[in-house]
Amino acid sequence: xxxxxxxxxxxxxxxxxxxxxxxxxQIARKMGRDPTTIRSLTTAKQTLYDAGIHxxxxxxxxxxxxxxxxxxxxxxxxxKKKTACDxxxxxxxxxxxxxxxxxx
Numbered sequence: 061x062x063x064x065x066x067x068x069x070x071x072x073x074x075x076x077x078x079x080x081x082x083x084x085x086q087i088a089r090k091m092g093r094d095p096t097t098i099r100s101l102t103t104a105k106q107t108l109y110d111a112g113i114h115x116x117x118x119x120x121x122x123x124x125x126x127x128x129x130x131x132x133x134x135x136x137x138x139x140k141k142k143t144a145c146d147x148x149x150x151x152x153x154x155x156x157x158x159x160x161x162x163x164x
Contacts, residue, residue: 067097075101076115 067075071091075098078087084098091098105115124132 067093067101072101076105079105 071093075087075091078090079102082090084102085095087093088095088098108115
């Protein structure tokens, strides 16, 4: 008698990530699962894709160097005694830039 266990969300995530580089048989071997389990998940992914629901690998967070980490700690030390009233008068802005197509 074969024992079936449901895929955990983590396993499903791994399978979806593996799909970028491996076929269902290779993924099944890596995951220790039956290839039909992997194929049914790939069919579900294709159905969602056809319906306009696309998946993307999460963006990596920017690297924070030791110098940046030290600067953040220094900033904290400098301003840690400020009150909520002090901070209510501050305007924060995001100085990050993004690119859309070929334009900056």
